[in-house]
Amino acid sequence: MRHPVTAPPVPERVRTLAALSAPTHVSVAGSDVPTAAARGGVDGRGRPVLLVRPGEVLYGAPAETLVTVDLSATREVGGVERPRALLKVRGWTRPVPAAQARAAAVAIAEACPDGDLFAAVEGGAPALVRVDVCHVIYLTGGDSGVLDAETYLASAPDPLLPPAERMVRHVNGSHAQQLREAAERLTGEATPGEVWLWELDRYGATLRPGPGHLIRVPWAAPATTPEELEHALACLLSP
Incomplete structure (x- = not known):
């Protein structure tokens, strides 16, 4: 007798959670700079895109700065946000090119709306910084593990x-x-x-x-x- 598949494959589930997540914190690897609050979202490939303002640690930072971004997935039940998962994405920063800024903003706006996205698209003070994934640590319920970049990026969220x-x-x-x-x-x-x-x-x-x-x-x-x-x-x- 063939048993049903009980849950999505881990890479698909992690990509699904990432698609529903918002950045909460970012830290710079090998630095004594304190962990900072983060804003932004996740693009269609599962990469964090951070909305960075002047004075923040990543504003004007060199490309390929190694960072860890915390992504939090929650579920609102009974008017209260309950945690579903924490994803820690390690990767290298890269400014979002001007030609791609609007597409990046649209990709993250639905899940993580932010008025400063419009200013970033128009070339205002906030900047959009993408994080190219090295690996992803996931902690959800009783499950935890690590996905390398190839496995994570080759997967996709639940199609439904x-x-x-x-x-x-x-x-x-x-x-x-x-x-x-x-x-x-x-x-x-x-x-x-x-x-x-x-x-x-x-x-x-x-x-x-x-x-x-x-x-x-x-x-x-x-x-x-x-x-x-x-x-x-x-x-x-x-x-």
Whole structure:
């Protein structure tokens, strides 16, 4: 009997989390410069793009400065941002060329909107600095490890990521009772607190019935379209 794949391959999952992440801190390797707060986002290839203002450590820094950028992925549930993953991207800085600035800004604006992006695109004071990946350390739930640049950059986020995130927001906002009932059917136990849809991808769904407790539910076969994903989710929530 063939068993279903229970979760995305690690590189795909890390790229998915990166696509939903925001930079929080940046540090310069081999330097006594303190770790600094970071702003920006992640481009379509999974590379951090930092929005750097005058006076900040990377403003005007030489190209190929070796840095580590912390990326944080969170999930808002019940009005509170909960951590999903921390990614530490080590790589070399490179100014985003003027011809690529608009595309870079658009790539990060949806997930990480920032008014200074417009000033950077127009050649204003903030600068856009890309980090070319050397390796990525990931810490998510009970999983951790390292991806080299070749593996990380050769992968891609879940192809159903945008509709999956819309479904997560809808279900968490409108179907609390069905989520609780689904968790109770899966565990055979009463669930006293709130249950949230924590992750949704082409391979399955993850419910969060409480802090530190996750329930992974694989689909019988990977979803290949948003309609298939929506159907699989509806079956999970149906009594």
